[in-house]
Amino acid sequence: MPDGGTVIDPAHSAVSFAAWHTMLGKMCGRFTSFSGQVLTGEQFPDFSVTISVDLGSVSTGVDERDECIRSIGILDVARYPTMTYRSTGLCDYGGPFVLEGWLTVHGVTRFVPLELEVALRDGSDADGGTRCGFRAIGTINLGDFGVGINVAAPGGVLVSDEVELQLAIYQTLIGSGDGGQDPAE
Numbered sequence: 001m002p003d004g005g006t007v008i009d010p011a012h013s014a015v016s017f018a019a020w021h022t023m024l025g026k027m028c029g030r031f032t033s034f035s036g037q038v039l040t041g042e043q044f045p046d047f048s049v050t051i052s053v054d055l056g057s058v059s060t061g062v063d064e065r066d067e068c069i070r071s072i073g074i075l076d077v078a079r080y081p082t083m084t085y086r087s088t089g090l091c092d093y094g095g096p097f098v099l100e101g102w103l104t105v106h107g108v109t110r111f112v113p114l115e116l117e118v119a120l121r122d123g124s125d126a127d128g129g130t131r132c133g134f135r136a137i138g139t140i141n142l143g144d145f146g147v148g149i150n151v152a153a154p155g156g157v158l159v160s161d162e163v164e165l166q167l168a169i170y171q172t173l174i175g176s177g178d179g180g181q182d183p184a185e
Contacts, residue, residue: 007037
């Protein structure tokens, strides 16, 4: 991995989620507005991620459902507009790498480990920049963050408390390509 700081390229990245809906299938969605930075060192474990997600940008493909998710009854984005993740370390437990860190949702911060897959590409891209990417996946319980959406439905609940989060991040090394500019600026 290149040594230095990288910025997240939002045009090639995604922050998404999936939850059981009526216990029959998964409801999937994404957040269309987010930003962050990835810091790397000379060694692979010297890796940290900070990401901030605009919760008002939720998109499930159904406007009425998106408004319900943004409402005071679920995410309350008027009061809690962002979700943040700040990693504290990268661990190798003999399986997939685990990105450990703190997730803040709805004003509550909890420790959340994410399984990590990394795609490394040393060298230059078509713009002369150095890029790399990763995918991090974890499951949270919304009740742990004070978010309750367990409305009773035949055969179970309308939407499960357990939600899978996925970060699919593509990043550019700061100072490489594009005239050495931070693409976020």
